[in-house]
Amino acid sequence: MFEEAERLKKERGEDAVLDLSLGNPIEEPPVAFLDSLKAASVESLPGTHRYMNNAGYPETRAKVAELVSREQGVPLTEANILMSCGAAGGLNVVLKSLLDPGDEVIIFAPFFAEYIFYADNHNGVAKIVESDENFQPDADRLEEAVTEKTKAVIINNPNNPTGVVYPPTAIRQLADILSQKALRFGHPIYLISDEVYRHIVYDDVALPSVLREYADSIIVTSCSKDLGLAGERIGYIAISPNLEGAGELFAACTTTTRTLGFVNAPAMMQRSIRACLDARVDLGLYRRNREVLCDALVQAGFRVVKPSGAFYIFPQSPEPDDVAYCSLLREKGVIVVPGSGFGRGGHIRLSYSVEHQTAVKAAAILAELR
Template sequence: MSSTNSTNVSSFSEKMGQIEDSATLSVMGTIKGLIAQGVDIINLTAGEPDFSPPQCVNDAAIKAIQDGMGRYTPSAGLLELRETVAEVIGNEIGISYEAKNIVVSNGGKISIVQALMAILDDGDEVLIPFPSWTSYPEMVKLAGGVPVMVSCDENMLPDLDALESACTERTVAILLNTPSNPTGVVFSEDFTRQLGEWCLAKGLRVISDEMYCSLTYNGAKHYSPLVVVPELQKTSAWIGGMSKSFAMTGWRMGYFAGPADWAAIVARIQSQLTGSPNSISQYASIAGLKNGTAERETMRLEFEKRSRLITVGIANIEGISCPEPQGAFYCFVDISRLIGCTDASGITINNGDDFARLLLEVDKIATIGGSAFGGQNHFRLSFAAPEKELERALAKLSSRVSTLLTSGKNSAQTC
């Protein structure tokens, strides 16, 4: 007799066998679980601000619920929200869009996947400079494409020569991300121009993920490739959202902006997938975009302070290094000098993942190993955590690195 509970593993699709879990979300989930059980862990895994959304966001959501606005909306999102998003992109980024160019979705993640689904045929290739956000290659695969991972240069910037070599006749698009998760790098205007002009010359569609555009620090300015090389706007997409800028990760609000024909296909895909975006979050987002920018700036200033604290703290630890983050809220720390070291913990450091494991198991500091982002000798540290926690983590990090270097030398290793 067959049991309805038994699962025939071979019946799952081959395509889904190629898709990885989100490495960051699974580590974050595990750590949140341990903390909930009372384990004292300094949590530097967060891909989300440790702030509350602006008060106007909460108020608008409560009002929308009380007014009975929890119904389906148009597939592409409420007209008022799309108009507001277009206005904000015009004022803050410098691209002129109308509502017909905007599709609001349940988070930037699905905005990117739908943008890819709209342009990729099976086997089409998408360039992804790495280190990069862990989800990009999986998103391309989900949309039927082939992710082509291209190593960045020593400054963690997309490498034009390497991109040129990776381009084939199947290459249709490139995924760009500034400010970057995981490196905190922000493209300069000159670099953005070189890169944008190269994309234009190659006839590539750019999907420009600018999710962290409002979070830049210490004088760094955000440049969109679609503004620096405006010709790209005809064929390229701009991705943004409420998660990072307005501390609204769980509200799930992202947006696609692009040519009207591309937006129409994205809206069609969405009409068959999620139907329409969360209505209450849409009303809340209108309020946030219109009236929440002062609180957004307060949060940015706090992140700026922390970025300095972390940069100075790491610069003072001999044996590890990271470029000063100019945006987002991450440091991508290079631990190459520790490769081969073992201390009393018994964990040998062969890569950044080993180091992240050592930090978690012994020092109770949670970070994310670099392999999730394509950085073998790195780990990602999020400074979306209170200053006191960051200071505590820096002190522990410093003594761990020093112990590793000393132990390594004692056992005649070159640490």
């Protein structure tokens, strides 16, 4: 999509292309981060730029542990935290550590498409389970899908591509099913919660604590979206202290961080974020864009589940062929992604991580082409 948008911009001119295809955070990092980065850049203690423990600097992991303990209501220490090269790196490290060949990894559709490749990277098999019509996990379908080969379930909350937030009740229900199945099959089934959009929420919604609800859970997240640092590749893995074999999994993730070739998360970023883990990008623009687009789509008669988080909307496509509808939009200069790329055809994904005028103009064209 990135290349296609660039090609169209060259062909038609920047202003003629309204690109709502990318999950690239448009908000700049907060001042607290920039100050911290400046301070980190002049540190000159011996060893500042050397290799470190593959899990990351203990000081940074301790700060992250404080943050996650507060958010999850479960006490963690640096022994539960590994720094990663973004959430993408973290997810690969966790899957490499957990999966044996042929293990199944359950993913709810619509999904972040990379999950399928990440499972495949480590000889796992992605098993797709449809979420319900409001894009919430479907408990009955999950129950049917879990087999003795199920090693893990990945959830993404708030969700890309739908923007919905799974409430605590939904996580409790998942946790009950997974606990029963784990007991029946005689091995743990891990819940991997990708929380890269955790701090990008708009309504007064309660975010669940997976660590409190389910012992065998792992959070993978990053500073890509909430600190606007997607290009800096910094994130972390939080392993539940109550997970069976938490210490072994920590050791495995330390090793796979090395063997997958990451070696460690970027040192400068680890030193920079530890003083500003509570800072956030400004959500004002995302909030305004969400309102403009949702209002226009609803008024024009699109079926929309209003998103409470992330910066995506996933409306039904007016044409059942979502790829054809995206081509039609592209002819009018609006670039969005077909839902079939996320495992749910007949829908389109709009990213509203764009300038406000782009959202306003795109809203008008979408309403026209309903």
